[in-house]
Amino acid sequence: MANHVIAENYVDFYKEKGKHTGLGAWLLTTDHKRIGIMYLVAIVTFFLVGATLGFLMRLEMLSRGRTIMDPQTYNSLFTLHGLIMIFLFIIPGIPGVFGNFFLPIMLGAKDVAFPRLNLLSWYLYISGGLFAVVSVFLKGGPIDTGWTFYVPYSIRTGTDVSWMILAAFILGLSSIITGLNFITTIHRLRAPGMGWFKMPLFAWALYATAWIQLIATPVVGITLALVAVERLIGIGLFDPSLGGDPILYQHLFWIYAHPAVYIMILPAMGVVSEIIPTFAHRTIFGYKAIAISSLAIAFVGYFVWGHHMFSSGMSDTARWIFSLTTFLVALPSGVKVFNWVATLYKGSIELGTPLLFCMAFIFLFSIGGLTGLVLGALATDIHLTDTYFVVAHFHFVVFGGGGFIFFGALHYWFPKMFGKTYNEKVSKAALGTMVIGFMLLYFTMFILGYEGMPRRYYDYLPQFATLHIVATVGSWILVGGILVMIGNLLVALKKGKKASMNPWGGRTLEWTVPSPPPVENFEEIPVITHGPYDYEYNINGDSDKMEENYH
């Protein structure tokens, strides 16, 4: 690899004096790193709003009957919570923040392929978010359809569905543009010598994700637009009273929304594939299998959407076909889990916070994935559909999977992004607290669901009381852990010690540039001569950890 280490007295991208100063230096920037940080601020804010709504819902469920809100408020809360968490937190989360910040650096590029489009996509994200917020205060009141906008209710409800649909539409556009940008960047801007199979696995994961964003998102945009049109002029596409077909809506919605689950999880799997080799100090096991399984998941993930509709009147033939494809998509996910575990085997493992996040991920995601198979089997699904079992299952997958790794990625790349280190003792304690709270909150929901507690209900029968109390206490512990985790990082921002260039001993390109990186990342574009996780190869002897571990 060419020597591309930048002199000690480099100017990091925070300090660079560009055309604009102050807030303008952020709001008018085209630097992928600044855009990444702007996503971070916005996305964490929305996450905290969403978490607060979840917390309030759990408070309502602490006792039977009315506790702190009326039923209609509960309906709005689960809808807003779902919409915020899905469209404003988990879908844009890892690609928006870490994809933007690190994809170009990991590929050895100075920026993404279309930097201005990148900024536009941030503005679209923010506008979408603002539309969603505004819709809450409009005349009809906050939307109450659930995050799925199912017809015919979404056509008839008096709440302001159309505004929220507009918000989702704009957010979709933002997601499409980001996907397009990443695909072009990966095709065009890889450093000389970086063949496809020399690309870091995070880049592979973003590539697979970007294709889903590009191909699947337009479907939901148009479908939701049709719901709005149906509300406004009643064309009778979905409304049964006008001869429409509500099941068609469900098909169209899930044709997007299931692949979207992979938009949520694939980037997280990419992050895990970066963290594990770094902390096992060992080449990843089965690089190609992991890279290709990302594409396989993205591809097979298109053909499983019907499993959300087993009990909604689809034909029997369609049911067993979708059940079969659902079982098939579990295979490539299994490949990844085995590869990660095999990478750890005989590695010299260092239990840093990011690795512990990955361990939590593998544990929680596996529970989520395996209970997905319970729901993917036709007979058991009939019993469990629309119960708390489903709520538990998807929180394990998207929160325990995607959400935990969003924060894992933040802990992994924090020193690089901000040039500061954080207190690892506190971060580990926070993670432990979060896992305990998480299990109390959501594992309990599996049992509740199995016993028949329906989802989206504001009240419950006396026999469910004990478990509901356990779940609510779990939510307190979980939220406490989250607050400590975020507080710890904020303290680190202010008071953290200066981070070195390569605090964990990573081997991918971002660890060869200073922390925080300079404006155009590299003084000289690197030439790649070896694979991304080549632990036999010493990158440039400048890292402290690496020195300790290997010399």
Next chain:
Amino acid sequence: MQQNNESHKPHIVGYATYIFVWLSLLALTAVTVTVAGINFGGITLLIAIVIAIVKSSLVLNIFMHIKFDDVVFKVFVGIAVLTLTAVFVFTFFDYLSR
């Protein structure tokens, strides 16, 4: 982008072609609407889909220049079209067997 220029064959599409394609699109839209009003039974849908395919390939090839572009872009469009087709097939597993 330099690389792009090298692999890019120069091509010029005349205004006449654009106008012709545009008129064909309008005509095909008129056909779709007319056909929707006639009862062809089971094949109504098929006719609509075939017309839609013709229209979108016109737009893709001429307006969006795919016909004149690198193979990689054709592959990309091909992947998208295949995915869409597969999604249609899977949806019809439901509708045809209800």
